[in-house]
Amino acid sequence: MTGYNYLSTLLICICAASSALAEGKYPVGSMEYPQRAVTQRESSYDRDWENGNADARRFTPGETRVIAEMEGPGRITHIWFTSMSAERGYPRSVVIRMYWDGSEEPAVEVPLGDFFAAGHGMQVDLNSALVASSSFGRANNCYWPMPFRKSAKITITNESKTHDCGLYWYVDWERRDVPDDVPYFHAQYRQENPPKQGEDYLIADIEGRGHYVGTVLSVRMSHHGWFGEGDDRFYVDGDTKPTIHGTGTEDYFNDAWAFRVVNRPNYGVSIWEGMNAGGRITAYRWHVTDPVFFEKSLKVAIEHKGNTFYDDLSLVDAYTDRRPDAYSSVAFWYQQGAAKRFAELPPVEERMVPATLIQIDETLAEKLPVGTELYEEPSFSNGKGILFKAASDHDSVEIPFEVSEEGNYLVFARMWPRGDSGVFDFYLDDSLLVKDEDLFREHHFVTDLKLGNMHKLSKGEHKIKAVSKGTGKRGGVTQLFLDAVVLEPIPAFEKKPETDLE
Template sequence: MHSAAFRAQRLARRMVDTQRRFPMHAPAIGLCVALAASCLHADVLEDIARTVPGIARRASSGVYDPESNIDAYHVGPGQTQVLCELQGPGEIRHMWFTLAGRDRRFNRTLVLRMYWDGASVPSVETPIGDFFAAGNGMRAELNSLPVQVTSYGRALNCYWRMPFRKSARIEVANEGEHDLCVYWQFDWMELPAAPPGMCYFHARYRQEFPAKPFSPYIIFDGKGAGHYVGTVFSLQSSFGSWFGESDDRFYIDGEEEPSIVGTGTEDYFNDAWNLRLFSNANTGVTIKEPNAEDCRFTAYRWHTQAPVTFTKSLRVDIERRSYALVVDPATGAKTTYDFKYRPDFCSSVAFWYQRDIAVPSEPFPPAAARINKEVFVEAAGEDERLRTSPGVKAATRSNRVANQKRALRVESDRPGGWLEIPFRIEEAGKYSISVYQVLTLAGGVWKVGLRGPAGEIALDKAMDFHDIFVTRRENYPESFLYGTWWEKKVGIHALAPGDYVVRFESAAAGICDLDGISIRRFPWDDLHGWMERYLAEEAALFAARIEEARTTVAALAARIEDHRRATGAYPR
């Protein structure tokens, strides 16, 4: 096995040979040589047997006090908390977080910012969940080379190398409505000198809601010299049907046409024929719901094996055309359109290294623009608000897999026993409803319905609370003690303002454990109307381009004829 230094030297020799063959590109190739040699990471197991320069350090939320178990920072709503300020030269090697709070979407409302060497702009600015490859305010597990997440998406680890010359400042901003408990540990090396040819780590979030028609979604658009190393891409689907007929494209150093072009969304994330959940060292899909309205999806791809180098600029985008299943609300007729633009909610984090501090290209969006409006009905801790039939007991119990580590245990000693939980809707619209279950080996089958101003809606005639996942290795042995947390979506429903009740009715004597109920605003009220307007705009655009082509051809034909008359021959 060749050493990392040998591989870097071999790569440099190849680039120098290329420089001799293509002398016009000498400046760009020379800089690529420096970037490749200076930013190439050594194989950890190969180099660990050699002397390691520097001193191991750790910054954390813990306080050295044998008599205390207070190990977290409490960050209030609207508060920005500096976690640590490190003095360089140094390099962060590992970051770990775990978070807790009443806010169910803290993965999108808690913002992570990191500043290098006294810069006034953050090189890292992203919702913490998206940084760890879980979009749309959801949680997910993964096991990749630079990012690893366990415990239902609650144990967040990253191993990106983050060098700095003078200083590093890491902070979080709570843009949610409730206090958050933030536990953290950062392992770093205090170095005798900054690594030669050092590149700064960057990770920045952006979004489009809705994605603009007739243009691609831009993942990254930056200037400077560096190399692109990763993408986290998330989507919330507007239309039903498959959303992924979209090619990725990389425009390097001002190219008018991209030199790197993909073949589809699932292909970019190294899957094929649709997408399914998986997690590998370099690519993975952490969230994937069935193709339908409100399908939520997140995938990651790390380019660590083949970074995309650039010396002046880089633009990374992805097409936003695919299939679109449209339902006519008047007739119920369904029409599937091929390769049309869709107004999906697209969001992403771009990861790259750069020789200087990159200036943000656009403002960071506020929390209200990053998440859907949502009414969340807490089950645990709300015992006094609940109504039950005779023979039904409901009580809050400790449960480590549920939010805030507690769930509502409902026990019925007969068929037909029921529990009702009230809530209120203030804004009319479509809502995607989910029940957050805790599945257990003793869980039974319950009918779930919704009663409100317009009458009753059957949400699920037979919701099963039995744990079929209990033997999953990633949940063992906690699943045998507390069950398995599970989100069960029960449809998109039009709701008017007013008071509502969710009712759980037992099919037989048995139990269910509830974490809560999400009534999340579906942001598209008139998809049929949107498609009609889009098709009209598309037709007008095509007609204009056809007319433009006709005018261009006619002008060319006239010039050819003028040349023939003047010279007696057609131009060659």
């Protein structure tokens, strides 16, 4: 479908006001013949722009700012952000809220990353009709139309306990009349970790008149294998049985036979790490051409069923809701009047993926290995890490770390990739897990290098070893900038019953 036709369809389906025809003339609302309005913008530009270029705004821990306040009537047409923080997973700790016509309750309350269809505090590129991200997930765009009559207010809150966040923004809008029957835009985040056994995972529970237009679903898997045997179910206007009944999780998100990363205008999978314990997935589905209409109420839910395994990784059940996966979602809809709150935003510590960051500069503070030095870098988790310079191939550095409790973990080396890094092998407790990794990246921000999949680690000391394999494709020196070791716990598997031999 061409961009011209797609935009026309989008405006017709979501914001019905654009469908009017100029009698006997041209279609009003088309790209070349838009309905006239007064174009406006709120942005973070430097108010002393004639003498400077300080366009970013710093949000200290716990700080809330109004980033846009507009007098209506009008309609928001586009929002753009780019952000930065040294906190791991910060797109989950920064929250966007939107208020229409003086309401004290937000119509939109969502962590920033999830609003742009990237869950788990991750940053990824994606390309859809209504949200799109580029620059490795750092440039975020929203095209949901958002009408208001008297006023609109958008706030950003940095709910991090420890780290600042920097933000640039545009809010583009039109001053125009809004008919009385045009509904308001809403978006609500909720989560369950894990979902309740015997109950579907609830995505939305809406009261009022309107239409449902989108879902973002994120799951962090607790077991190996497939998690998504759950059907989607829509209950319209009080129906006790599903009014609309689907056939499986990937089917609802317009994919098939499991997931893979894919981006399409109305559906996609922005994050897919495979069918391994600890793997993360985010999928989105926009109901642009097939909104779900409701007159009184709408409930949206999805089953949570898949494989479970014993601790020896033999199969327990291929179709069960006993998997302790972590589910989170964003529901998007339009409705007339103010919405009933069906979810409260969980505290920031409950929204973040559980993890322990072991600061390498502190671990090695008393005795630095040969070839290493302490290195200060603002984008490191605590502003400090180490720099390892290899004098020749096969030089190595060992990073010891302590595990406080035996269990299943994902292990990451948090590093700073640069053009002057090199190629390395990475070992965990003498097991080679990552071979010939060129640490050059097109971006230069701190990132996680995952060391294999799930590991069962005993309590006590372990080590990561990095072995130099030479310079990377950019040439130059062979060096490694390390910030931290990251441990993400995975729920314990069920113990396999002892076989009765009698």
